[in-house]
Amino acid sequence: MIHHISIAVKNPNHVAQVLAEILKAQAVPFPPNPGSYIVIPFDEHGTAIELYPLGSQIEPGEGDEQCVFVHTATISRFTDIHAAISVSVSQNEIEQIGVREGWRVIRCNRDSFFDVIEFWVENRLMIEFLTPEMTTRYLNFTTQQENLKYFLAEPALATV
DSSP, X not given: OOOEEEEEESOHHHHHHHHHHHHTOEEEEOTTSTTOEEEEOOOTTOOXXXXXXXXXXXXXXXXXXXXXXXXXXXXXXXXXXXXXXXXXXXXXXXXXXXXXXXXXXXXXXXXXXXXXXXXXXXXXXXXEEEOXXXXXXXXXXXXXXXXXXXXXXXXXXXXX
């Protein structure tokens, strides 16, 4: 189970407020990395999303020291990081928030197995939101070993 994730964004405070609205959570400053915020829904899993200023990196500490936050000027427009998050709000509510923010929002079907709503934070970072109905189908798929074996199987090699 993933309990928290951290992502770098252009405007951590604003993104934290938007995500808190969708997750029905609180957004508060995150002191370990100045300028950061954390979204906490106070659920039974201890779920949290940390929002760092764009350019933040986590690097290993020296010797026995814990990790440290470092800022860099090297920034990519898009990122390879994404998360799938179950929420209690409807597709319509998610879409309305996306329209208000000017961020891309689109419902997608993942290979006929389950649906997600791609929510493009700042039009650069994708979070897949799953409404309660989508969550049920997602869990039905991902908790059955035979489904995952089929999904993760290597495609048959083409014969010549």
